[in-house]
Amino acid sequence: MYDATGSYDEEECPRCGNRDTVTWHFADGFEEMECRTCGWVSDAEELAALQRFGGRVLEREDSTGSPVNRLSARIKA
Numbered sequence: 001m002y003d004a005t006g007s008y009d010e011e012e013c014p015r016c017g018n019r020d021t022v023t024w025h026f027a028d029g030f031e032e033m034e035c036r037t038c039g040w041v042s043d044a045e046e047l048a049a050l051q052r053f054g055g056r057v058l059e060r061e062d063s064t065g066s067p068v069n070r071l072s073a074r075i076k077a
């Protein structure tokens with residue numbers, strides 16, 4: 001039984017770039033991200049790597065939306 005809360009943080013899926021994602025916040029502090037479009041699911045390690053390389057993701061997806069909004073969303077998360 002998962003003790004987790006899902007929230008729609010609109011993190012960008014690293015596989016398909018869609019922002020229809022759910023971030024699961026587990027009680028013991030780690031998070032998982034799940035893409036509702038392509039079914040991609042992170043584990044905690046992958047998510048940490050994604051956040052480390054977030055700048056590169058932002059740059060790559062620059063044309064699809066506002067990088068400023070996305071960056072501030074990351075900082076809040």
Ligand SMILES: [Zn+2]
Nearest residue numbers: 013016035038
């Ligand atoms: Zn996806």
